[in-house]
Amino acid sequence: MLRVESVEDTISIIIDNFSDYTIASELIELNHSSGRVVTSDIYSNYNIPDFDRSTVDGYSIVASDSFGTSDSIPAEFKVVGSVAMGDISHCVVESGKAVYTPTGASIPDGADGVVMIEYADELSNNVILVNKSISPGENIIKTGSDIKKGSLVVKQGTVLKSIHLGLLASIGVSRVEVRKKIKAGIIITGDEIISPECELKKGQIRNSNGYFLYGALIEMGVEPVNYGIIEDNYDSILTLVQAALENCDMVILTGGSSVGLQDHTSKVIDALGTPGVLVHGISVKPGKPTIIGKSKGKPVIGLPGHPAAVVTITNYFVRKIIDVMQSNTTIPQSIHACMGINYGSNNGRAEFLPVQLQVIDNQTIAYPITGRSFQLFNLAQSDGFIVIPSDCEGLAQGAEVTVYAI
Amino acid sequence: MLRVESVEDTISIIIDNFSDYTIASELIELNHSSGRVVTSDIYSNYNIPDFDRSTVDGYSIVASDSFGTSDSIPAEFKVVGSVAMGDISHCVVESGKAVYTPTGASIPDGADGVVMIEYADELSNNVILVNKSISPGENIIKTGSDIKKGSLVVKQGTVLKSIHLGLLASIGVSRVEVRKKIKAGIIITGDEIISPECELKKGQIRNSNGYFLYGALIEMGVEPVNYGIIEDNYDSILTLVQAALENCDMVILTGGSSVGLQDHTSKVIDALGTPGVLVHGISVKPGKPTIIGKSKGKPVIGLPGHPAAVVTITNYFVRKIIDVMQSNTTIPQSIHACMGINYGSNNGRAEFLPVQLQVIDNQTIAYPITGRSFQLFNLAQSDGFIVIPSDCEGLAQGAEVTVYAI
Known part of the structure; x- marks a missing residue:
């Protein structure tokens, strides 16, 4: 009979056994890092923005010069220069002077506000009339208002999404240290299982579990390695699992996970080395005859052959094992x-x-x-x-x- | 000034203009089809399961033979054979006879129920005592009870997930016809934009938009093609967009999407060919100065330079354009x-x-x-x-x- 564990106890056993699994890291191009897990906290070496920027097309002025102006009482400014995008102005703005500053450009020294171009009428060459009062700081994004230099930008264990790629690029990171992808070996056991492209004889069924697992592991950010379909034979299975365990971070078998005569998986897992089988049976429907084992510090998982059990146990428990191995701190969206x-x-x-x-x-x-x-x-x-x-x-x-x- | 459209009108314009975009299909390996869009309805050529299967380890019998049995009044059966996994039994089950049938194995002819092994005591060689009554059909999954031959299994326009991979494998599909990935060119405009790995001078900002877009397009199942960062110059931008449009199904520009002197995007899109700019300005915050254009039947999108606007407009409107082009029928999960x-x-x-x-x-x-x-x-x-x-x-x-x- 199975020694059945509860769902909660199974999760505890997973956390106790696989939290300290070590996955090597690698430095990869930021563009290809979506879905990967960051290995350490990333801090910003810069203020973002790292200069005071204009949020509008307009003129940088001393804000107090505009106080009390209106359509009927405009104030006159001398335009002493302009700021090019990506450059700085060499003019200093003093009282009565203005520098043209497009959206996103750097605020010249001396100015503390930007009046929108809509409120500045060109009187003559290099002279404008401003007809609206602005407050100090108006239409300026201050240095460091998005990200302060030295602040934590992306936490260790974060699964990177496209938004993080933009964020990291903005602080000058073009390559990022992430965990290598976990490699998971897939072994399908069962004398009745054939490849989908083979002709079906009565009594046989097609290998749907292998295809589901391959896709599901990719979706979880894991690299699947197919070890094919193998007959219900203890020695054959043991040899194949040993080879897979050598090459992979984890091995997933389907079929033969119960306690019948043709169910070899638990014996194989015990034969791989200590501690062997940790859980044989989870109190859940479907998926009760699920095995979670450990050898060489790696998970060896025996899933039932029933495709629906493979789907739910993979999405619930195998996903948990992978998250624990990767120290993934991103909370899965449910x-x-x-x-x-x-x-x-x-x-x-x-x-x-x-x-x-x-x-x-x-x-x-x-x-x-x-x-x-x-x-x-x-x-x-x-x-x-x-x-x-x-x-x-x-x-x-x-x-x-x-x-x-x- | 911008001719601003509402969110709803913008969506209508997208549907009207890009629903008939044609994307070629390709036949790919099922294992690599996760995230791809199916081009036509897929029907099953088989019943699944395509034979009556046992759901337990037990003995196939004529169910009526077990009626009225109990611990005190067991019924005696002669075991006339067994079914091997993946094979059929050549025995016919008649009244008083039983055939050993493991979980998942084919039910032999004549039998209409399976009694679990727990309720069958071995009396002597080839004789068992059954102490529990079973009803006809008990512990049997009937032919076609999962999928009936000829039934629709996966609808055209479905974005394949791992569960579909398993499902398709189960009906003998090992390669699947999917739409080719849409290729989207990315062009970043702006004299102030530099690559993240470059030294930052005052007034410059790093290209976060290009990295966000690259990751976001991959996440949406699109193949991004980077055309780099280009200066705010009408001729340079036009030449680059023409080259990108030749090679890609759509082109996305960031920056220069408003109506200022340095904003060339709308003029470039109009110069590409009819109808040119369809939407210039969406009544939304952030992201108002967004351009949606069309040339050679392909979308050419001008996003504002503001990174937050790029993120939201991409996730809301660009995603919609991609779904419409792919005739994606999967409802996005919100x-x-x-x-x-x-x-x-x-x-x-x-x-x-x-x-x-x-x-x-x-x-x-x-x-x-x-x-x-x-x-x-x-x-x-x-x-x-x-x-x-x-x-x-x-x-x-x-x-x-x-x-x-x-």
């Missing part, structure tokens, strides 16, 4: 919703239930996909799944739930 | 939340407001990032942005909002 109907659940086991989401009156409503819900086709129609705790007999219509992406 | 505080907005212009999300009592609460909110650093701390309509003076605490990802 969606909060309300149950659209009453749903009764089996007491005693947590349940992963696929749902479709609908937005009604600005509320996100989750409708369970009922019937024979845990098949690939239904899962592919779902927007994600909810977890019903083991001590819960069901959820009432309107109950708040968290929806995890598939 | 999050529904409630405002955590009262927020007053400028009447007359739609506002893109960055928010941080917190889950409190199972409700997702959006807190605006206020102050000088539209700077890259603040955007990078946000979980997304909400859109406050132009005719809305603000949002009260508790108001329902849709949060778009950044």
Whole structure:
């Protein structure tokens, strides 16, 4: 029989065992760093902006010169120069003088405000009439108002998104130190499993798990390595897992994870070296006969053969293992919703239930996909799944739930 | 002055102009199809499963033979064979006979139920005692119960996820016809813009927009092509945009999108060929001086230089253009939340407001990032942005909002 762990205990075992896994880092081009995990805190060596900038097309002046002006009582300024984009003005602005300053250009010395071009009429060559009062600092972005020199810009463990790429470029970072991608070996066991391109004989099924896992691992920022389909034979599986474990940071097997005569995975994992099997059985539906093992400090995971269990266990537990290994500090985005109907659940086991989401009156409503819900086709129609705790007999219509992406 | 369009009118103009854009298709390996858009409906040529399968380890029997059995009144069965995984049994199950059938194996002819091994005691060689009654069909997944032969499995326009990869493999598809990736040229204009690795002189700023756009386009499934940074010169920009438009499906420029002397983008887009500029100015903050143009049937987009405007306009309007060009039918996942505080907005212009999300009592609460909110650093701390309509003076605490990802 399986020694079944609860969902919570399984998460604790994952954290206890894989938090200290070491992944080497590499320096990569910023443009290719989206989705990668930053290895250390990144501070800014610069103020951003690192000069006072104009937010409008206009004239830099001494703001107090404009006080009290209006259409009927404009003030006269002598235009003594202009600032080119990307350059500085060599003029100093004194009382009664103005320097043309386009949006984004540097504010010349002496000026403390910019009057918009709309409020400055050209009287004659190099003389303007300003008809609006501006306050000191108006239309200026001050040095360091976006990012102060020395401040923390991106935290260790952040999964970089495009917005971080822009942010890092703005502080002069064009290459970034990230964790190498975790390599995960995929091994599909089962005498009945064939490749999708092969002719199907009765009793055989196609390898959907290998394709799902390949795609899911890429989506999680992991590099998948296919080790193919292997027969239900202890020695063959052991040899292949040993080779995969040598080359990869983790190994995922599907099939043979239960306790029957043809279920070799747990014995193989124990044979790889200590501590071997950590969890054999999780109190969850679907996916109960899941194995989490450890050898050479690396996770070796035995998933059930049932495709729906592979999908949910991968998205919930394998994702957790990967996040823990990478010290990923980015909180995964889940969606909060309300149950659209009453749903009764089996007491005693947590349940992963696929749902479709609908937005009604600005509320996100989750409708369970009922019937024979845990098949690939239904899962592919779902927007994600909810977890019903083991001590819960069901959820009432309107109950708040968290929806995890598939 | 800009001829400003509303958010809604801009979306209509996008749909009217780019829905009929033709993107060639290509046949690619299923393993590499995650994130790609399917060009046509995919139907199943098979029933899944395509044979009756056992859901348990047990014995296939005639179910009626077990009726009325119990621990005290077991029924005796002769075991006449077993089914190997991936194969069929050559035995026919008749009354009083049983065939060993592991989980996932094919149900032999004649049997209409599977009794779990836990309820079958081995009496002697090839004789078992069954002590539990099963109903017809029990512990059997019927042929076609997941997917019926001829049924629609994946719709045209679906963006493939890992779950679809598994699903397609299960129906024997190992390569899939998808749209080629849209190629988008990126051109950064501005005399003040330098590469992040260059030494910064006063008045210059680093090219954050190019890095953000490169990452964002990859995240949207588009292939970015960098055309570098170019000075504010009409002829130079025109020549470069022409070259980019020749090679790409769309071109995105940043900077020079307003109507000042140094703003060449709209004139360049009009010079490329009809119809030229479609939208010059969107009633939205930030991002008002945005240009959407069309030449040779392709979008040419002029974004403002302000990094925050580039981020929001890209995530809202450029994403829409890409979805329309790809006939993407997948609804983008947005999050529904409630405002955590009262927020007053400028009447007359739609506002893109960055928010941080917190889950409190199972409700997702959006807190605006206020102050000088539209700077890259603040955007990078946000979980997304909400859109406050132009005719809305603000949002009260508790108001329902849709949060778009950044």
